[in-house]
Amino acid sequence: MPTRGGQLTVVPPSSEPEDELSRMLDRALFGGAPSPELRPVRVASAVDEVSDRLLTAIAVGDFLPGERLPVERELTRLLGVSRPTVREAVGRLQVLGVVEIRRGRSGGTFVRESWTESSAAAVRRTLLPRWEQLEQLFDLRGLVEGMVAATAARRRRPADLDPMRQALAAHLSARTPREEQAADSAFHRSICEATHNPQIVMLSRDLLTRISLGFPVEPWGKGERSHHHRAGLGHTALYEAIAAGEPERAEEIARDHFTISADMIRDVLARVQGVEPS
Known part of the structure; x- marks a missing residue:
């Protein structure tokens, strides 16, 4: 995103929101292809993209410190990737110290930090x-x-x-x-x-x-x-x-x-x- 004079410059909203609204309504009512924003992540860099998307989701507060991430099966469904891809991506977040994996009946992957040095690059790659x-x-x-x-x-x-x-x-x-x-x-x-x-x-x-x-x-x-x-x-x-x-x-x-x-x-x-x- 460009800046001007130290201020954040944002892209103005679409001038034709009604067209987009109509497409959204059509898809909700009649089905159809998934939104391009939500298509499965690219296979060639699936682990990178899943890692970045999870880091960004944590950074913006989709998942808060102390909260458990969706289970592996649910992440594969939401992101349209394989279990090994999710497992490796979550492993990267564990190495970075962003999450911790707890074993046992009440275990899972829990958010430790909302922000790390590595988050900034991931947020830029995901949002920009x-x-x-x-x-x-x-x-x-x-x-x-x-x-x-x-x-x-x-x-x-x-x-x-x-x-x-x-x-x-x-x-x-x-x-x-x-x-x-x-x-x-x-x-x-x-x-x-x-x-x-x-x-x-x-x-x-x-x-x-x-x-x-x-x-x-x-x-x-x-x-x-x-x-x-x-x-x-x-x-x-x-x-x-x-x-x-x-x-x-x-x-x-x-x-x-x-x-x-x-x-x-x-x-x-x-x-x-x-x-x-x-």
Whole structure:
């Protein structure tokens, strides 16, 4: 990504988000080829790409310190590679000290550090070639999640508000980034379910997966309290709009709220570029 005067320069959003939205809707409703952003990693450098993608996912907070990575079988499915490829890639992260492998019934691969010297190069290799598409996806996600919130405000039933309230309370009282992330996921899942349309749920999950490099997990940065506070305010306002049955207000709040994840990813890229985010 180029810089100018020490400031991060980002690619402007696509000028035709409706076209992309239409393609996304067609794929969600009727199926079709997978998105090019999510095609299986290139065989010639599969281990390198899987290692870089995992390092980047950890750097942007898809997986937080102390959290267990998806099991080997799930990683092969998400990334479209073989088990030996995943095993070797995870082994590289272990050598770097980013993860530790624990044996036994409660074992697995656990994140140790959110950032190492090796992460910067991996983040650049992973994000920079995809950056124009990511900016378009950030824009598209705001449009889609605005539609999701508006639909939930129109269709929600009294019973749909209970899980929203519970997830909102859990998020506001969370004490750790992992608790925040779990409550955030539950809150947005409850909004999707309030639309009473499984295809909308699928579309929202697909966009999240594409933005998060193949993992259906919300990026959570480094757990900065400013992001948590901003998310809490957004959740509260969004719940109130949906509960009041105000679709226009819910849509506006949701579109602004979903810029938080994009800002977190921009912050990480700015850091590895040696540029302070504006």
